[in-house]
Amino acid sequence: MSQYSFGFVYVFTNKIMPHLVKIGMTTALAEDRAKDLFSTSSPDPFEVVFSAITSNPTALEKLTHDLLKDKRYRPNREFFEVSPEVAIDTILQARQETDGIKAWAKQSQVFLQNGDRLLLSMRANQVLFLSGYPSIIAPEAEMIDLWQAHTDGDTLELYFTDDPGYTADIHDDAPFSHEDPVPYLNRTKTADNDTIIYKARMVPGDRLLWMDDSAPRFVSALFESKCHCQLIARTRDPKFTEEGIPKLINLDPNWKASTQILEASRYVCSLPRPRVWAPRNPDTDAGWAGVAWKNAPPEYWLPQLNQRAKPRKQQ
Structure with a gap:
């Protein structure tokens, strides 16, 4: 039985929230997570802008959120007032720590x-x-x-x-x-x-x-x-x-x-x-x-x- 597996930390956008990005983690594909969110909690589908592969998805998500805490839209939501480019750069920066x-x-x-x-x-x-x-x-x-x-x-x-x-x-x-x-x-x-x-x-x-x-x-x-x-x-x-x-x-x-x-x-x-x-x-x-x-x-x-x-x- 395997001990280590891959997960993903993703960046989503949604046309009804043009100034926000969603940053989260999943052990499935980011596209599957986007479909799940569309079926349960959003009137429009999320677009997968980026997905980073990682051995430590929970740690990577947490560190990324911490680095962007001043841009968080609400404390209990995974939405941030940053551009997709800033979100991607932050994830990659954080991955050098969590998977470093x-x-x-x-x-x-x-x-x-x-x-x-x-x-x-x-x-x-x-x-x-x-x-x-x-x-x-x-x-x-x-x-x-x-x-x-x-x-x-x-x-x-x-x-x-x-x-x-x-x-x-x-x-x-x-x-x-x-x-x-x-x-x-x-x-x-x-x-x-x-x-x-x-x-x-x-x-x-x-x-x-x-x-x-x-x-x-x-x-x-x-x-x-x-x-x-x-x-x-x-x-x-x-x-x-x-x-x-x-x-x-x-x-x-x-x-x-x-x-x-x-x-x-x-x-x-x-x-x-x-x-x-x-x-x-x-x-x-x-x-x-x-x-x-x-x-x-x-x-x-x-x-x-x-x-x-x-x-x-x-x-």
Whole structure:
């Protein structure tokens, strides 16, 4: 059973309230919430202006409301006298706190399993260190990859599954390795997800160390996968090389690891072996399930995209 799942904090407008926006949260899709409100409490439908995916919808909604408390129309209502643009910027600012490194660093280590869904909201220059055991008998783990966020608000979406066939890396030789697994956040495919800037996979036993060595102190959060994972890096502000090519989530050529980052990375590699393990490039002839050989629909990764069950009629 999954421990972590996605929710959404949304911005709605309504033509009968032209100077107000509604900011709320839902564990369903924002479009479903808008339909519910139209059927119960409004003579005109709400328009979904924006929807932010989050691992902590309740906390994100509360912090957004707190940041806009001076603009709240009534204390007991979710309506605010701000423009949609201000509402969106405030949600994204708040998400860097509720889904940021300090929120996840409260746990010494986060263990992830099948069905878990996580979003990490990063700040520029934060570093991600992916480590794994090259073999089941290796004396210690080694670095698999090293990434660095380009922009405040860049995110990582982590989707955990027991089926390795659905997970792919941007470097895999598979026809869908460069495809976005969740390109939109509504069923009509009109609410685009943020721009994908990297796609990677984790295997059972891999550990992901998230680090921030900026002042005033070093902060880190450690995640360990008990199963396979599809990892997606996204940005709302793409960066480009001098040749006009979109930058992936990789290291700046001039970046140098601090002593704290080096020590933390070495420490993670020296941790005891994980309880589960799988090879990164499995030999299917030896009985291992293959990776990156089939494509999953967006609904597989984001269950909210499935059609809602129709309510039963009262007898």
